[in-house]
Amino acid sequence: MTALLPTFAFSQSSLQDYVDCPRRFELRFIEHLNYPAVEAEPALENERRRQAGEDFHRLTQQNLLGIPAEKVGRLANSTDLERWWQNWLAFSAGQEFSSAALVAPELTLSAPLAGFRLLAKFDLLLVRAGRATIFDWKTTRKRPKNADLAARMQTRVYRAVLAQAPAAGRAQAGTHFNGGLPFAPEAIEMIYWFADFPQEPAWLAYSAAQYQRDRADLERLIQTIAATPAGEFPLTDDERQCKYCIYRSYCDRGARAGEADEQEFDNQPDIRLADEEESPL
Secondary structure (H helix, E strand, C coil): CCCCCCCEEEEHHHHHHHHHHHHHHHHHCCHHHHHHHCCCCCCCHHHHHHHHHHHHHHHHHHHHHHCHHHHCCCCCCHHHHHHHHHHHHHHCCCHHHHHHHEEEEEEEEEECCCEEEEEEEEEEEECCCCCCEEEEEEEECCCCHHHHHCHHHHHHHHHHHHHHHCCCCCCCCCCCCCCCCCCCCCEEEEEECCCCEEEEEEEEECHHHHHHHHHHHHHHHHHHHCCCCCCCCCCCHHHHHHCCCCCCCCCCCCCEEEHHHCCCCCCCHHHCCCCCCCCCC
């Protein structure tokens, strides 16, 4: 019997957990185990920076919603936030967001897949002249390689959800923002912007072939997860994944967390999606 409830909604973070370690997925999303271990060391500094990252997302959202930059900037009350905010102002000034047909920050969309919902929450969706750009802001200490970003579930889920065609005549996902028609994959791009590397954004184009591959892979992945009985989600064979996992000591995979300065991607669930419903269509 499947361990998942039929109402379970997949997201990039839950799928990435499964890809990294099926047992982590089970502990976090099925058993809901809140294990008291730190993700990275030094723990206090890592938590402080994580909170600053969440605050930065709120600042950019407020600014994109039209609150004047001088008012929003007063809330940049830490060294990191002030630096990121100044970098953001310089970056956003060159994007001409106001000329776009749609500027939608913190937008949640969903698409049905393999009998479940697949959710994506964009830091910003920009639509201009029939083309869609997904922006994602990163406050990581390291700038990942483009190839690594392209392989992440976030990239694959976000672009696939936006490109998903409607089913049974019902508008869904990106069709709401494109006159009722799905965006052609070639009209979709994703840009990762790094607050500490403002001159080094990662630009990832899309294609019909990539969409077909991503959709088939995601459907297969969800079907595999749904068919796995409780208690049969295996530990990863790649113990490098355990360095930054909060369940490592629970699984006897080490007691001390990895160093935050060496971490490229975090293993935290997307807390901004925790209580979200998809955008009304």
